[in-house]
Amino acid sequence: MRKIDLANLPTRIEKLSFEYNDINVYLKRDDQTGFELSGNKVRKLEYSLQEALDLGCDTIITCGGIQSNHARATAIAAVKLGLKVHLVLKENETPRQGNYFINQFVGAKIHLISNEIYQDRHNYMKTLKDRIDMTNKAYIIPEGASNGIGNFGYLNCFYEIQKQEDELGILFDYIVMAYGSGSTYAGLLMGAKALGSETQIVGYNIYNPNIDAFNMVKTLIEESKVYRDVPEIKEEDVHVSPEYVGLGYAKSCQDELDFIKNFARKEGVMLDTVYTGKAMFGLILDIEQGKYPAGCNILFIHTGGQFGNFSKTELFDF
Numbered sequence: 608m609r610k611i612d613l614a615n616l617p618t619r620i621e622k623l624s625f626e627y628n629d630i631n632v633y634l635k636r637d638d639q640t641g642f643e644l645s646g647n648k649v650r651k652l653e654y655s656l657q658e659a660l661d662l663g664c665d666t667i668i669t670c671g672g673i674q675s676n677h678a679r680a681t682a683i684a685a686v687k688l689g690l691k692v693h694l695v696l697k698e699n700e701t702p703r704q705g706n707y708f709i710n711q712f713v714g715a716k717i718h719l720i721s722n723e724i725y726q727d728r729h730n731y732m733k734t735l736k737d738r739i740d741m742t743n744k745a746y747i748i749p750e751g752a753s754n755g756i757g758n759f760g761y762l763n764c765f766y767e768i769q770k771q772e773d774e775l776g777i778l779f780d781y782i783v784m785a786y787g788s789g790s791t792y793a794g795l796l797m798g799a800k801a802l803g804s805e806t807q808i809v810g811y812n813i814y815n816p817n818i819d820a821f822n823m824v825k826t827l828i829e830e831s832k833v834y835r836d837v838p839e840i841k842e843e844d845v846h847v848s849p850e851y852v853g854l855g856y857a858k859s860c861q862d863e864l865d866f867i868k869n870f871a872r873k874e875g876v877m878l879d880t881v882y883t884g885k886a887m888f889g890l891i892l893d894i895e896q897g898k899y900p901a902g903c904n905i906l907f908i909h910t911g912g913q914f915g916n917f918s919k920t921e922l923f924d925f
């Protein structure tokens with residue numbers, strides 16, 4: 608699969624100081640795929656935007672919450688590639704800082720819509736595309752760049768991790784990450800299955816505990832069939848914990864906030880409140896409750912999102 612080169616790869620792997628039961632926890636710093644253009648979305652955009660260019664498109668349309676990391680990464684990537692960009696964002700009470708500020712900084716065309724209209728975002732984006740197509744050519748990227756083409760970002764990341772395992776002389780028993788729109792997980796699982804790896808891919812759902820993760824991942828992987836053969840996914844391959852969504856998507860409880868603050872003070876790493884903070888909080892609690900075997904090696908993918916923290920500084924008490 609052809610892709611544009613946007614991310615700083617390979618991303619670094621570093622070991623946490625955290626110790627429990629001889630378990631080693633490593634971080635893969637996908638929050639450092641760049642700066643403005645950073646986080647897990649960059650790997651997916653390398654493929655989606657290649658497709659957009661191959662189709663001769665000059666305008667990108669995508670959507671997300673007002674603090675969407677994906678929308679911000681798309682806005683930056685589009686600027687770098689000389690494309691116009693429209694962001695369809697769900698209005699809420701969050702201050703216009705963090706990711707939103709960066710979108711404004713780079714001049715993205717922002718469509719702020721109500722929660723109600725956002726439910727029909729696919730039609731909203733389709734209507735926008737029809738209008739743009741009268742004079743230009745638009746390409747729609749779905750929420751989180753989670754679709755058949757977006758999956759390739761983390762399929763490629765799985766190969767990158769295997770190479771790093773050889774270089775570091777470590778075999779990861781688990782690869783763990785926050786699970787949102789699903790294609791970070793789906794891409795890694797595609798990689799693990801395609802290479803017959805024993806590594807278990809574990810997602811921590813931060814979005815909605817009631818989703819059917821197996822069918823979601825299976826459907827996403829099947830969407831990649833138009834591009835290449837895909838492995839068959841069975842129910843026992845998909846491990847997504849619904850236990851740490853907490854108060855709900857993008858809502859933080861005090862325990863999570865304290866955890867994120869203390870993690871930064873102990874490890875020198877900033878997690879975000881919406882994705883990586885919840886996922887790491889869940890992982891550490893699960894380790895301490897004995898859900899991971901003694902002596903195993905865990906690779907946690909830090910998928911980024913820290914700009915979102917700057918819209919929530921008042922939540923932290925220092």
Ligand SMILES: Cc1ncc(COP(=O)(O)O)c(C=O)c1O
Pocket residue numbers: 646647676677751753785786787788789790791792879882883910911912913
């Ligand atoms: C920082 C961050 N981490 C994790 C995720 C979840 O990735 P995915 O949507 O591929 O499940 C997202 C998605 O929005 C994100 O912005």
